[in-house]
Amino acid sequence: MTVLTDVNKLSVLNETSEKFDTKFWNDSCDLKELDYALENNCVGATTNPIIVKTVLENNLSLYEKEIIRIIEENPTLTEDDIAWLMIEKMALDGAKKLEPIFDPKTGTGRISMQTNTKYCKNPDLLLKQALHFASLAPNIQVKIPVTSAGVKAIEEATYHGISINATVCFSVPQAVAVAEAVERGLKRREEEGKDNSEITPVCTIMIGRTDDYIKKVIKSEDRLIEPEALEWAGIACAKKFYEIYKERNYKTKLLTAAFRNIHHWTALVGGDLLATIPAGFQKKINGSNVEIKEQIDIPVDVNYMNQLLSIPAFVNSYEVDGMTVEEFDQYGAVIDTLTQFYQGYDELVQIIRKYILR
Numbered sequence: 001m002t003v004l005t006d007v008n009k010l011s012v013l014n015e016t017s018e019k020f021d022t023k024f025w026n027d028s029c030d031l032k033e034l035d036y037a038l039e040n041n042c043v044g045a046t047t048n049p050i051i052v053k054t055v056l057e058n059n060l061s062l063y064e065k066e067i068i069r070i071i072e073e074n075p076t077l078t079e080d081d082i083a084w085l086m087i088e089k090m091a092l093d094g095a096k097k098l099e100p101i102f103d104p105k106t107g108t109g110r111i112s113m114q115t116n117t118k119y120c121k122n123p124d125l126l127l128k129q130a131l132h133f134a135s136l137a138p139n140i141q142v143k144i145p146v147t148s149a150g151v152k153a154i155e156e157a158t159y160h161g162i163s164i165n166a167t168v169c170f171s172v173p174q175a176v177a178v179a180e181a182v183e184r185g186l187k188r189r190e191e192e193g194k195d196n197s198e199i200t201p202v203c204t205i206m207i208g209r210t211d212d213y214i215k216k217v218i219k220s221e222d223r224l225i226e227p228e229a230l231e232w233a234g235i236a237c238a239k240k241f242y243e244i245y246k247e248r249n250y251k252t253k254l255l256t257a258a259f260r261n262i263h264h265w266t267a268l269v270g271g272d273l274l275a276t277i278p279a280g281f282q283k284k285i286n287g288s289n290v291e292i293k294e295q296i297d298i299p300v301d302v303n304y305m306n307q308l309l310s311i312p313a314f315v316n317s318y319e320v321d322g323m324t325v326e327e328f329d330q331y332g333a334v335i336d337t338l339t340q341f342y343q344g345y346d347e348l349v350q351i352i353r354k355y356i357l358r
Contacts, residue, residue, distance in 0.1 A: 011286040013040040019292060021272040026279065027257065029094035029111065030055045031062075033279035040286065043101065045094050046112040046165070046257075046276050048143065050344035052087050056351060063090070067355050079352045083345070086352070087113070088136060095137040102139045107200025107253075112165040114143035115153075117341040120168075121329070126153035127160075134162045141202070143167040146174040147334065148325050151181050158185025158201060161194070165255065166203040168341075170210040170234070170333040171317035175241040177325050178203040179250040186251060201252045202274060205241060206337070207234025208258030210317060213333035217313040225311070229304040231260070235267045236300045236308060237318055242271055244320070262290060270294030 010018060017023050018041075025044035026037035028051050037045070056063055066089060070082050077085075094111045102109030113133045119125040126149065130142040134157075142157060144150045145168035157164050158181070166178040182201045189196055214233040218225055234256075242254050254273040259265060259281050268275070269292060277285070299305070308314045313332070316322040328334055 011040050013286055015292050017041045020270050022269050023274050025276040027276040029090050034097055036279055043108040044110045047091055048114045049341045053344050053348040071355055079349050079356055082352045083349050095139050104198040110139045110141040112141040112143045117345055120145050120147050120338055121149045123149040123152040127156045130157045130162050141165045146178055147329050151177050151325050154178055155181040155185045158182045159188050163200045168334055168337050169204050170206050172237050172240045172320055173323045174328055175203045175205055176320055179252040182252045202255040203252050204255045204257045205238045206258040207238050207256050207264055208260035209333055210234035210237055214314050225307050229307040232300045232304050233308055233314055267295050271296035
């Protein structure tokens with residue numbers, strides 16, 4: 001029996017970008033993965049310590065000679081120095097691949113480089129590194145964590161003309177603080193007659209990690225919540241910030257990340273927003289028969305919301321005034337994610353160390 005297929009049929013991701021302003025980035029600087037993403041109309045890419053470590057492990061044959069060359073030509077460099085040179089090398093490889101689609105006015109074709117996790121409480125070091133990253137290529141976006149220090153650095157980086165990507169963000173109060181910091185930076189530039197047309201800031205809400213955190217909180221408490229309700233915590237926060245973004249006309253665009261289930265994609269389709277999606281999840285989306293329809297304005301189920309709003313940790317994440325900027329540093333999801341980023345960076349350095357000690 002012959003199965004007829006429409007070879008010209010758009011992939012689910014391509015169809016989404018054709019129908020709506022909902023676009024996606026590749027959640028990695030892996031060049032092969034980026035090729036697949038570009039075929040499906042991706043408009044950017046991103047990195048973080050865990051991503052870079054994974055890409056390096058999976059592509060050692062591609063980068064090994066470069067690591068050895070750097071060590072031989074620079075015998076006094078530390079393992080950290082070499083790790084950051086490799087982070088830059090891998091990000092710039094991705095930036096070059098994205099150059100053909102780069103548009104500084106819209107932000108299409110940018111790749112995000114993440115600042116050093118160890119600087120998460122030092123706004124001056126975050127800004128210094130952001131300025132360095134931005135000087136490497138015109139299509140670099142700079143990731144800065146949404147800690148109290150990070151919010152200060154975001155304003156200053158914006159003032160210096162850098163397109164930021166706020167990361168380590170899981171909540172509405174964090175996202176609003178980012179958007180307001182960007183607006184302050186832009187206003188200072190306007191007052192000095194500087195052009196803001198090529199500044200394209202985004203704020204990531206790591207919706208899957210929001211879910212992870214709320215699940216962790218519930219597990220430690222003596223109560224039961226419907227499991228399905230816990231899959232909507234991050235989506236609820238993203239939808240809430242999206243409404244605020246539209247109402248207040250913020251320049252900062254929403255970027256969703258850390259996908260765990262299909263709702264993380266479908267529930268936000270139709271919005272003028274971005275999503276950063278791992279290659280494996282892209283293929284799952286494209287391999288599904290999910291109907292592509294606008295859902296951004298459909299509220300989260302009332303029953304689920306009522307259950308979520310009974311959880312103080314979710315209220316802190318969802319309400320605009322749920323946390324002060326100073327409280328971001330003690331927010332459980334921030335601590336958990338920074339810890340993972342520290343570990344990812346340490347594992348990256350361990351790879352470099354093996355070559356130094358050969």
